[in-house]
Amino acid sequence: MNQHSAAVVLSVLACWTCLASCNAPKPRVQPIHTAPDATTAATAATAATAVTAATATTAVDDLHARSKTEVAELVKHANAEMDATRRQAVAELEAHVAAATSEPPSKAPPPRSEGLVVGVMAPDFTLSDATGAHPVTLHSLRGKPTVVIFGSCTCPPFVRSTRPLGALHQRYRERVNFLLVYGREAHPTDGWALERNRFTVKQATSMDERRAAARDFAEEIGISMPLVVDTMDGDAERLYGCFPNRLVVIDADGRIAHIGARGPQSTLNSAREAPGVLDRLLGSP
Numbered sequence: 001m002n003q004h005s006a007a008v009v010l011s012v013l014a015c016w017t018c019l020a021s022c023n024a025p026k027p028r029v030q031p032i033h034t035a036p037d038a039t040t041a042a043t044a045a046t047a048a049t050a051v052t053a054a055t056a057t058t059a060v061d062d063l064h065a066r067s068k069t070e071v072a073e074l075v076k077h078a079n080a081e082m083d084a085t086r087r088q089a090v091a092e093l094e095a096h097v098a099a100a101t102s103e104p105p106s107k108a109p110p111p112r113s114e115g116l117v118v119g120v121m122a123p124d125f126t127l128s129d130a131t132g133a134h135p136v137t138l139h140s141l142r143g144k145p146t147v148v149i150f151g152s153c154t155c156p157p158f159v160r161s162t163r164p165l166g167a168l169h170q171r172y173r174e175r176v177n178f179l180l181v182y183g184r185e186a187h188p189t190d191g192w193a194l195e196r197n198r199f200t201v202k203q204a205t206s207m208d209e210r211r212a213a214a215r216d217f218a219e220e221i222g223i224s225m226p227l228v229v230d231t232m233d234g235d236a237e238r239l240y241g242c243f244p245n246r247l248v249v250i251d252a253d254g255r256i257a258h259i260g261a262r263g264p265q266s267t268l269n270s271a272r273e274a275p276g277v278l279d280r281l282l283g284s285p
Contacts, residue, residue, distance in 0.1 A: 116241060116259060122148075122250045123239040127181065127228035130214045132207065136179065136228050139254055145281045146177040146250040147274065149225075149267060150242035153199035153217035155186035157264040158245035162221050164271035165247075169225045172278055180223060182214035183230040183237050186244035186264075207232060246270075249277050257281055 116123070126137040138148070149165060151158035169178050187194045188203040199217065204210035207229070214229050230236045237243050241262060247270035249258035258277040260270035278284075 116239075116256065118256050118259060120256055121254055122248070122256050125236050125239060127230060127236065129226070129228050130182070130211050130218065132211055132229075136226065138179070138250075141177040141179070141250075142252060142254045144175065144177050144252055145257070145278060146179065147172075147278075148179050148181060148240075148248045148250065149245075150181045150183055150230075150236065150240060150247070151245035151267060152183055152185045153213060153220075154188055154194075154197060154201060155244040155264065156194065156197060158186070158267050159198055159221070161245070161267040161271055162223070165267065166222070166224070168271055168274055171275070173225070175282055176278055178225040180225050180227045181230055181236050181242070182210070182217065182227060184234060184243060185213070204232070247274065249274060249281070251281050 122138065124137065124139045126135050128135045138146070147168070151161075153159060172178075185191070185201060185203050187197060189200050190202040193200075199220075201213050201216075204213060210232070211229050214227060217223070218227055240246060240248060242248075244264055245267045246262065247258075247260040247267045248256060251257045258270070258274065260266040260273075
């Protein structure tokens, strides 16, 4: 017991001893000429000692009970604060995850094609490059396997995938066609914006704005493969269900050979899977 606790106990003992003394029945006063009875004195002394011991025990028990109650209350409040903090942290984490993997419900994407499966003919489209001057038609690339990559600069997982995709392009560019389709922004500043996004652009409202964003992205990242820009109606997005990003491999005859799974990590995962698909199409060992 520390000095402070000892002082508190002594104070309590003193008060209760005083009260006990005041309330205790007074011994009968013997006549002056009569000597005190030894048995009576001993009984009084024993009673006083018992009262003092009981008072001390009660005081200590009360102090301990009060301390336990206070400690229990402190623990209760601490646990409540920790639970609240934990719930808040989980809620914030879930919010960040939802922001990174979802899109604003008020900006629903165009209807997606449900017939996109391996073995069918790849849906055709014609899109212009980032200058708007040179249209590219997908079926014109037949004769060699073609890797079509869909994404935008405000999709962080897609931006991270550009490095392995660039290495894939460098490895196969002599034997495989590559085409990057720049589409609708995943997390524009005027929509479902993300903190610490490398690129901060608003959702394009015209082809000129979308082409400008595509040019800035290609220059900043150092894109060397051919790049085209999706229409404002989302023609490529509607055909390939490619929001927020996706990679599709098409064989030399124009049939789909690989479709990246939907989701933010699609192009990252497909960058690892594509070499095996391309080697098979090219007949490489």
